[in-house]
Amino acid sequence: MKLLTKTHKYYLVFLVALAPVMIVVDYYLIRYMVNIEVNEILKHESERIKFQLEKEGELPHSSYMFDSTPVDETSTPFSQFNDTLIFETYADKLIPYRTYEFTALVGTERLKISLRHILLEMNELILGLFAATTLILMLLATGLFFISQKISEWAWKPFFRNLSKLKNYDITQKKQVHLEASGISEFEALNQVATALMNQVERDFQNLKEFNENISHEMQTPLAIIRNKMVLLLESQSLGEKELQWVQAAYQEANKLSKIGKALNLISRIENREFPRLDSVDVRAIIDNIISKMEEIIKFKDLKMAAKLNAARVKCDPILADILFTNLIKNAVQHNREGGYIRLLLNEEKFELENTGEVLQKETAQLFNRFQRGNTATDSFGLGLAISQKICELYGFRLGYEHHEGKHKLSLFFNS
Amino acid sequence: MKILVIEDNVELLQDIKNFLEREGNVCEIAPDYKTAYMKVGIFPYDILVVDITLPDGNGLDIIKETKKENIDVGIIIISAKNALGDKVYGLEIGADDYLTKPFYLPELNARINALYRRKVYKGSKEIVFNEIRIKPEKHEVFVNGRPMTLTKKEFDIIHFFVANKNRLLTKEAIAEHLWGDYIEMADSFKFIYTHLANLRKKIAELGGKDYIKSIYRVGYKFTDWE
Numbered sequence: 312m313k314l315l316t317k318t319h320k321y322y323l324v325f326l327v328a329l330a331p332v333m334i335v336v337d338y339y340l341i342r343y344m345v346n347i348e349v350n351e352i353l354k355h356e357s358e359r360i361k362f363q364l365e366k367e368g369e370l371p372h373s374s375y376m377f378d379s380t381p382v383d384e385t386s387t388p389f390s391q392f393n394d395t396l397i398f399e400t401y402a403d404k405l406i407p408y409r410t411y412e413f414t415a416l417v418g419t420e421r422l423k424i425s426l427r428h429i430l431l432e433m434n435e436l437i438l439g440l441f442a443a444t445t446l447i448l449m450l451l452a453t454g455l456f457f458i459s460q461k462i463s464e465w466a467w468k469p470f471f472r473n474l475s476k477l478k479n480y481d482i483t484q485k486k487q488v489h490l491e492a493s494g495i496s497e498f499e500a501l502n503q504v505a506t507a508l509m510n511q512v513e514r515d516f517q518n519l520k521e522f523n524e525n526i527s528h529e530m531q532t533p534l535a536i537i538r539n540k541m542v543l544l545l546e547s548q549s550l551g552e553k554e555l556q557w558v559q560a561a562y563q564e565a566n567k568l569s570k571i572g573k574a575l576n577l578i579s580r581i582e583n584r585e586f587p588r589l590d591s592v593d594v595r596a597i598i599d600n601i602i603s604k605m606e607e608i609i610k611f612k613d614l615k616m617a618a619k620l621n622a623a624r625v626k627c628d629p630i631l632a633d634i635l636f637t638n639l640i641k642n643a644v645q646h647n648r649e650g651g652y653i654r655l656l657l658n659e660e661k662f663e664l665e666n667t668g669e670v671l672q673k674e675t676a677q678l679f680n681r682f683q684r685g686n687t688a689t690d691s692f693g694l695g696l697a698i699s700q701k702i703c704e705l706y707g708f709r710l711g712y713e714h715h716e717g718k719h720k721l722s723l724f725f726n727s
Numbered sequence: 728m729k730i731l732v733i734e735d736n737v738e739l740l741q742d743i744k745n746f747l748e749r750e751g752n753v754c755e756i757a758p759d760y761k762t763a764y765m766k767v768g769i770f771p772y773d774i775l776v777v778d779i780t781l782p783d784g785n786g787l788d789i790i791k792e793t794k795k796e797n798i799d800v801g802i803i804i805i806s807a808k809n810a811l812g813d814k815v816y817g818l819e820i821g822a823d824d825y826l827t828k829p830f831y832l833p834e835l836n837a838r839i840n841a842l843y844r845r846k847v848y849k850g851s852k853e854i855v856f857n858e859i860r861i862k863p864e865k866h867e868v869f870v871n872g873r874p875m876t877l878t879k880k881e882f883d884i885i886h887f888f889v890a891n892k893n894r895l896l897t898k899e900a901i902a903e904h905l906w907g908d909y910i911e912m913a914d915s916f917k918f919i920y921t922h923l924a925n926l927r928k929k930i931a932e933l934g935g936k937d938y939i940k941s942i943y944r945v946g947y948k949f950t951d952w953e
Contacts, residue, residue: 527807531807531827531828531829532736532739532807532828532829534829535739535742535828535829535830536736536738536739536742538829538831539739539742539746539832540742542832542895542897545895545897545942545943545945545946546894546895552943555943555945556943559943559944559945562897562899562945563899566899566912569829601909604906604909605909605910607880607918608906608909608910608914608915608918611914611917611918611921612914637908637909641909641910641911644914645911645913645914
């Protein structure tokens, strides 16, 4: 989830949770205020009435007063507020009133005087006020919400711009990434860290590349010399049968070493993305070419070849495509048994390779690791599959493998 | 023919020199850019064998120099880099062939011979070994004057053998010459054996002698020495 969406989500949750509480509080607050106001009016009126009574000895006229009844003289004086509904015939319904009852002396007589104030308008007032404040509250909340959104977007803009720059960063392209300055100290700190990291990675990458180049160069020349000297030894007449065997074994191992070096070098070059071409490669032509180069060995091993190749084009480097399909097909030929079969299927989605072979002891996942061999009888270095795997990783192809009692099926999906 | 080998590793340089001189060539050596530059400028050579990485310069510059000075010489690059860019660039600026280290000396020898034939004899030169006569450009082989019917691989083998006569050719060197990376070693050895059996039979049918000697399971030698 995006950061902005996330923060806004919490704002919204807060607002939704708080709004009813605020509205309820608001309602009761206003009602309370109105009641106080009405109470004050009634109280004020009662004060006036009492004052008049004391001064003139008779009840003054009051529009609030609706009842005055004599009460027992001995009863204790009291005053109280009440909410009540009174049936008004003119309106033919019950009307809410707030009443105030109090006792007062008129001469020696004790009167219970009731004042009332209609709450009808007050209720409307409460509703009106309540609606207005709610509206204001809502407007304020949404307004703030949008403003904060805009501010966030604006403030985060340099961050997102730098982010997309970092996303497009490709170490094999020797292009420096210049991160934008934003004036926001957190972002500046992030930029500094990112730049430092990139510099470090570039240095390491460069070192690794040089190391790989050097090692392949430095290793192959001595190997060439070793091999030459061993051939001289094998040619010389002075060695006995046993010694010749030793030299032969050493010669073969030197050859293996040289192949391992070449394969590892290729893997690291793929990992370093040194094959930048993205041609639309005609896979069928490549496979046809490989099959024609292997025709002899296929015939020699008496393999039945059935190829159903449809036209297919894949975006990749043609050299790597050639290496990939050569490896896969070579593997199927090499690990086949005499008189077995190879079936090839190619279409726009996938390349499928089915062949007979020995029963494998290894797990599928292990098979693609460097130096993992399916069986130990042959002199494959297991590097072919590792190279294939690397090429697939580079282009997002997916390699699937299954085997069942000597039948192997390898599927290469071009769009994983 | 006269060959100049430019290579910074002196040991490898000696190996190449010894190998090529045994074939009856005149082989000079240059362990660095300066020496190479001087020798190319002064002496005429038929073939230059150039290593790209030199201690004091780039082998590619020597190739450029010969092209600039219009020196007519066949050029073979030997490089450990195996970088395709180098290969393409090398051939673009005028090199004739490219070999990746570590290469088999018979392979280098075969390439030098082929290049020399192309350059000097325009490919028309025949290779003769006793009763066997090879016309490389036509892919034809004659034994006692009678033409042999050979598959392409059989021709490649006999051509490679005669070009490296009297030398031990290991199975690995033969396999790489014939199939490059398209075949695994274990398969190729059996395969070579079958091809050679056929070849022996075909030569014998035309009255040729069996020159293919098996050497301690490591390889073969094409020789009329006893």
